[in-house]
Amino acid sequence: MQPFRNLKSLALPIPQPNVDTDQILPARFLHKPRKDGYSQYLFRDLRRLIERPEFPQPKILIAAENFGCGSSRENAVWALADYGFRVIIAPSFGDIFYSNCLKNGLLPVPLRADVVAAILAATQPQTLYVDLFSQTVTIPDGTRYGFDIDLFAKQCLLRGVDELGYTLTLLPQIEEFEKAHPET
């Protein structure tokens, strides 16, 4: 997993609520091999949302509430990451999508709804600075806003490692649990 510390980038706005993972990655590409890359399938039927000359190579995507709702397909996150996005900002996310982002080096930032709305309403492209260590987003006028993330997920992202290696060190506890609960 690619580590994430901080970045400054234009934020590509998608001012829509409830952008579902079927929009992000249509189901007809779900069987495509992971290693061939998913960039070309991102928003395949809504390509105009991301192919905008005023937002060259955006690394931040900002959208209205409930971004990534619907299907659990991690392929949606692969498509966003392969396209070059490193940060998704929204007032809220689909739970599974949020979790999938963290596993792929893509930072989901739940940001205050009024701040997101103001950025989405801006007439000029907005450059944002996102810093994971301090858990802040800095908007063009210099104001900084905090966001929440679980400590362990943050550490994993900062170091670019996943959870599995750590959990495998806990196998003795898992085995102990199984012995203590034979009925399940």
Place this chain on the structure above:
Amino acid sequence: MTPPLTLFEKIWRRHSILERPDGQTLLYIDRHLIHDGYQPAFEFLHDRGLRPRAPHRIFGTPDHYVPTTHRDVVQISDPERRHMVEDLARNTAAEGITMFGLDDQRQGIVHVIGPEQGITQPGITLVCGDSHTSTHGALGALAFGIGMTEVTHVLATQALWQRQPKTMRIAVDGTLSAGVSAKDVILAIIAKIGAAGATGHVIEYAGSAIRALSLEGRLTICNMSIEAGARAGMIAPDDTTFDYLHARPYAPSGEAWDRALERWRELPSDPEAAFNTEVSFDAAEIAPMVTWGTSPQDAAPIDARVPDPAQASSAVRRDAISRALAYMDLTPGTPLAEIAIDRVFLGSCTNSRIEDLRVAASIVDGRRVAPRVEAWVVPGSSLVKAQAEAEGLDRIFKTAGFEWREAGCSMCLGTNGEIAAPGERCASTSNRNFAGRQGPGARTHLMSPAMAAAAAVKGHLTDVRRLLEK
């Protein structure tokens, strides 16, 4: 003395292996259902030199990529899709995982066969790499969908890190009217609380109308919990649950059944247990529902009209409605019951069980599918199909002009290539009306099996209650 606990909290506590300082719990996973979308998970696992840690807790069946016109893997013409089905067969065979393959009568949609085989049981934790895993909560299990990285984690460790979600109790009290089903209840719930209304929560459905539902109806309700953003949906196990499970192949039997019953009877939420959120509905006020837009929250009673964006509560909502109506090619003010359809899809993990087929057949019986409407029945499992055939339901559907197909996910999401054409309008018993869900440019209206059957014979969305008066 332990404080009063909810059904969810009892299962959560019972499966908590340990807690991390940041508040995440390592949760033990009792059952893992896998399907033909698991190729990446096995690849991730093998890339790390790992193998499934507890194969006896895993059950597999192909559903997403299987054709519903035949049962021959070799005949799947698209090599990449065929590979997905073959890969599941290869991995389950290599790891000693129980598999209900395409040639097995127990094959079907993973969320249909879990309960059908008695794999899903009260009090267990169950995961699957599919968001509609919430379905299994209908039996009083804690069941939720996960992504492929988490799937890999569960395969390797039989455990999963989770932050404890909040709880929401949705009570539906009273009696449902004739022609109103579980699907209408869940669409009415989502229309009210919204597509993100239960994000971060586990829903427990309660109340007399929920208690009165069959197990099949409860599966329909819990299935669509994810469409309200919920992590999971659950219903307390009761005699309906136990009667359903008794003598199912993987349910406990003999003395083990008696011991299980004792444990299961302890599961329902304690009377004083507190929920973070409570919502209530009057069952008598729920009418047959249909969706008009591109989110499951865009649902309305069949006697309503297409909404006018100009009257939306906010600018964001106005834009969302306008976008949805443009995609759906609908004009504000049009009566929903006048919307003509091209297709009917009776299937999916939401509504493809024997009860769904019986209700739809009772509407279709003695009638004909309207001219120019293509109507499909895709049973949820091969056993559901066989049961329906034993009852003569297939003949009713075929006589009326329906296509009677094999079991699979099919046109709910079209991963197997079975999609609607651009611009086609489909009355569907599935769970998502997202833009492009049933094919690029295809337009989906969600509804109950009875309403879909009624739409099939009328050629437009219609109030099934009118057809009950024959």
